[in-house]
Structures are given as C-alpha cells and as structure tokens.
Amino acid sequence: MPFEQLKLENQLCHRLYMASNSITRAYREPLAKINLTYPQYIVMMALWEQDQITIAKLIEKTAIDGGALTQILKKMTEKKLLSVVKDKQDQRKRLIQLSTSGQALKLNAADIPKQIHCKFESIDSEKALQLLASLDLVIKDLNEPTQ
C-alpha cells in the first residue's frame, strides 16, 4: 500500500509544521508586550548569552537565514536594541553590539518562558528533554552533508 504514507495524519512533517506554528503563535502575545517578534526574540536570546559576535556566529547560533537576518537586524537597529559595526580586523565581518536598552530588556523577558511553560499541562521536564533530543536527531539527519 504505497500511498498510505501520503496520509496527512501520519506525516511527521505536518505535525512539526503545526507544532512550530503553534509555538510561534503562543509567543506572539507575550513578545508583543516587549515589542519583539519571535525571530527577534531568538536573536536577543543569542546576544544575551554572548554579545559582540559576528553575523556569521549569530547565524550559527540561531539558525536564522542570513538574508532574513540582515533585515531583522536592520529593524532591531531601528528599535535601538543593538548596533551593527564593521570589524576593524576584517572589514567583511560585522560585529553586533547590544545597546543598554537591549541588555536591559533581558529583565522584561525573564518571565516569558514561564508564561509559555504554564501552558504545557501534558509535558513535564522529562518529556520535554526527550522531545528536545528527538528534534535534535531530526535536525541532525536533515542537515547532514550526505544527501
């Protein structure tokens, strides 16, 4: 029965699509309160961990597309969250610097994970860890250079 696989219900891809969209939607409202979109929030989390990094490094950490990232950083610069400056050592590279308000925003963002977590009634930490591990496998398999 070669067509069974085309059933939407059985498709990992479709379930991931729905789950990812659901998560982004769930974050939308809390993030709107601190005037961030979801990818912008990802960028902020990366920079709160480590500031003064190049765009290439930021792409590596966030997995956001380079082309998109240029636009996202432009918007975030307009919001005075950060600035993008040329690396003196290598003029091709750009260094990203959080502004004071960009750093300060971390305080306001501190309870966002909690707001989301409280929605998860069916998922305890162990299940979450298991899910993380499974997703890592998916990501790894799909990004292997072999194929």
Next chain:
Amino acid sequence: MPFEQLKLENQLCHRLYMASNSITRAYREPLAKINLTYPQYIVMMALWEQDQITIAKLIEKTAIDGGALTQILKKMTEKKLLSVVKDKQDQRKRLIQLSTSGQALKLNAADIPKQIHCKFESIDSEKALQLLASLDLVIKDLNEPTQ
C-alpha cells in the same frame, strides 16, 4: 537562577523552529520537481484523502491559516490543480475540486515520503511514532482555549 531558561540551547521553541525549517527545506527540492511548495503539498495531501470539501474543512485538516489559504488556492487554481466553486446550498461556502491533473499528481508524489525518510538515519518508526505523540501534546496544550 531565573535566567537559565533564556538559554537558547534549552528552548523547546527554538528546537521546533529549527526542526520545522529543516523539514521544509528538505522537502523543497523534491517538491520543486512536481512544481509544488510545501503548504501546497499539504493541501494536495488533504485533497487526495478527501475531495470536494469546503475551505473551512480544509483549514481544519491542514491547519493552514485561512488568509494564506485563499492565496495558496488561487495559485493552485492558476496551475490547474483544482478549482474553487460556490456551494449551491450555502453561497458563503466554497467547495474545492481537484482537477484531473491534480488527481494524477498523486502518482508523481508517491515516492516523496520515501525520499525524505531515507534521510532519517537516526529515527526508526518507533521513535517517529513517539515524536508524533509528543508533538500532538505540544499542539494540544498550546491550542487549548483554557490558555
């Protein structure tokens, strides 16, 4: 340590974001061969299962946003994959009808799941089922009306 949760590495949301993007990217090339985008493929799968359904029903099955779906169906109509006609019984509703070529495309799409599956070296069927179940919980929790 209230800020630990802001670490990107520990974020289920970010891992889902990456996994979902990886999957969509993986499908891009195979789907391009049959001239479909990923959401269009989801629509086709839904219609291959059941034709002659309303847009509301299609939204329910695919979880694609209604506004986006209107545009997607317009593009698919231009490609002669389907047509959207008014429901005689209720003129507000629209019925979607696969064209002959839309139905025939199922044959060409039959081996796409296999092309993707062969990329999964770390994920056997049991793991996939477990992952599906976990994602269902995520989706369910996030879409509960009780926040």
Next chain:
DNA sequence: GTATTTTAATTTGCACGCAAAGTATTTGCA
C-alpha cells in the same frame, strides 16, 4: 604584485503565517 578564489554580508523576488479589517451570506429572533 596582480588575478583568482573564497568568505561575509546584502539585496531581490517570491511565498507564506498571522492579525485585523472587510465583504457576502445566512441564521436567529423579535
């Protein structure tokens, strides 16, 4: 020491995803 290649980032064009506003129909109800 200049030409070629590589690396880093930007730009462009297209297709969504989503909220909010708008447009028809139909239903419910006084």
Next chain:
DNA sequence: TGCAAATACTTTGCGTGCAAATTAAAATAC
C-alpha cells in the same frame, strides 16, 4: 418580515524563510 448577529471567506499589511544574484573585502595562487 426585517434586522442584528453569526458564519465563511477574502483582503491587506507586515515580518519572516529561502534561493539566487550581487557586492565588498580578504586570502590564495601564480
């Protein structure tokens, strides 16, 4: 019957995600 509310879609505006083309600077080759 007539009119407000509900339903089913469509439109609009913004922010990505992505491939492909472009620009600029550094590394390498010759």
